[in-house]
Amino acid sequence: MKNFIQINNLPIRYKLISHFLIISIIPIICLGFLINWTVERVVEEQVNQNTLQLISKVNETLEFYINNMQRVTYFISYNERIEDFFHHNGQQPGQYQTNEYEIQRYLRNFTTLMPEVAGVLVVNSAGEYVSNELYAPASENLTEESWYQEAVENKGIFRMIGQPKDRRLSSLVSYKNDEVVSGVRAVIDPISQEVLGVILIDLKVRTVAETLVDVRLGKTGYLTVIDEQSRPIYQPKDPLIETIPNEWLDEKRSGTFSKKIGSQKVQFIFQESPYSNWTTIGVFPTEESIFEIREIQFYLVVFVFIILLFGIPVSYFLSNSISKPIRQLMKFMRKAESGEFGVRYTEKRDDEIGMLGRSFNKMLKQINELLRLTERHERQKREAEFRSLQANINPHFLYNTLDTIQWMARKQKAIEIAEVVESLAKLFRIGLSKGRDRIPLDKEIEHIESYLKIQQTRYREKLQYQIDVDERAASLYVLKFILQPLVENAIYHGIKERRGPGQIMVSAKQMNGNLRLSIQDNGAGMSESHLHEIRVALKDAVRRTENQTESKHKKGYGILNVQARIVLAFGEQYGITIESKEKVGTTLELVLPILEEDIEWEEERKQHA
DSSP states (O other): OHHHHHHHTSOHHHHHHHHHHHHHHHHHHHHHHHHHHHHHHHHHHHHHHHHHHHHHHHHHHHHHHHHHHHHHHHHHHTOHHHHHHHTTTTOOGGGGHHHHHHHHHHHHHHHHHOTTEEEEEEEETTSOEEESSEEOOTTOOGGGSHHHHHHHHTTTOOEEEESOOSOOOEETTOOOGGGEEEEEEEEEOTTTOOEEEEEEEEEEHHHHHHHHTTOOBTTTBEEEEEOTTSOEEEOOSSOSOSOOOGGGSOSSSEEEEEEEETTEEEEEEEEEOTTTOOEEEEEEEHHHHTHHHHHHHHHHHHHHHHHHHHHHHHHHHHHHHHHHHHHHHHHHHHHHHTTOTTOOOOOOOOSHHHHHHHHHHHHHHHHHHHHHHHHHHHHHHHHHHHHHHHTOOOHHHHHHHHHHHHHHHHHTTOHHHHHHHHHHHHHHHHHHGGGOSEEEHHHHHHHHHHHHHHHHHHHGGGEEEEEEEOHHHHTSEEETTSSHHHHHHHIIIIITTSSSOEEEEEEEEEETTEEEEEEEEOSOOOOHHHHHHHHHHHHTHHHHTTOHHHHTTSTTHHHHHHHHHHHHHHOTTSEEEEEEETTTEEEEEEEEOOOOOOHHHHHHHHHHO
């Protein structure tokens, strides 16, 4: 938590630089790791797939040679002289010298037409043999040879038995055992199912080598071929591993695995030929398979370095372009904090900082206006206090004087004068209300009723009035002196201008959670243009009533003054609405909040109780 607070205390420029570097470096590094992982996987799969395809082609070639060897055994077994030789069964060899020579010539044709064949040996069940290239000791019974027995066990199916091992046969060309690969097939009598003999054919390992020698996996990788006993059929000179154990190859016919040979890791990819049961294996160091990956990694590192090389200056430039106007705005704010309200943010920008600067300028302008307004209000307050001192009249002296006049008028039987003086006394008493701003509605109604009585004395039959106040609304509190200016306006601009008697209706009731006061007259009314002017003035009543010296002489000042007092006290959702029609009359409606008590008034009432 402490470290987090310290980070928050860093200047915004350093935060922005760190932010830009983080949002640029972390995605690039993650992208680099993703690309590296993807490339490694794709390249490895591609290498394995290509190697398997190459091994498949090699196996197809080897199977082609083995299939040819199998065909040769069938051609030989179908020859009439060979069939006679198989059925000879131990007769004197001298009787078949001519046939043996012809058989040798026949067999020699295969080695001539098929250079991959090293030699062909035909042995009958009596142990006699005929060959074009191979020969055995006279005392040797070839039917006891392992290759003969293996051919017999396969019951006429051609089988590759790999390189000869402990075979007592010699070659006229002096092929060594590791230079040939042997295949055998037993010849079965189709009727008796007896073994008539065995045909052995040798394939030159050089043929296999020629197929594999030009195949390279990387720089040092190679292909090798082993039989089903893991004996090597072919492997190049200086192999990475001499023998591949059979347990390394799983039960599948193809697959991949890796082993650590010495100090390097070696990859093995193998595929078994179902025809020959030979397994062709690709062997290559793992390092060679990822050479392209390392090259891509190098380019990725260079790319990240270049991004960082350009990212740091760009991050610094961007952070400075954002933090510089903020620092400038902070400088102006410090000056304003110290009391210099004349400073202004002058840089022209349309972004958030520019909007903040313009708001700062507007705030300073409003502060200056408020200061001037406060100064004017203070000056007006001092003037009002001075005028109040000049016209300081003791209210009790005024009340006592009016009571004396009333008593004298009643003594002289001047009842009408007494009533007017009594109404005037009530008017003064309620209007002063000991300086309070809020009074009960019934007191405000009593005040307006005293005012109407005085005016009725003046206008006689021309002015009639009616007051209707809901009982629930009578105890609610309202701003003092809000009805008299409106009633006065109704008398002087409505009833007075009307021909014949007029009437004023004052009502009060609760409705929709508000207190609604209504003053309705059937006076002269007003035109649409005049009504529009009054409504516009009511919306701007607060500002219009600030300059009292100018506003007092304007028409409708009383209504604007009441509207301004209501808005300042309760908000713009409350106030006066006006409806008027020329030669019909005018209706003013005041919407006020529900105020159920006033603390000062209740305390005074308890004291007098």
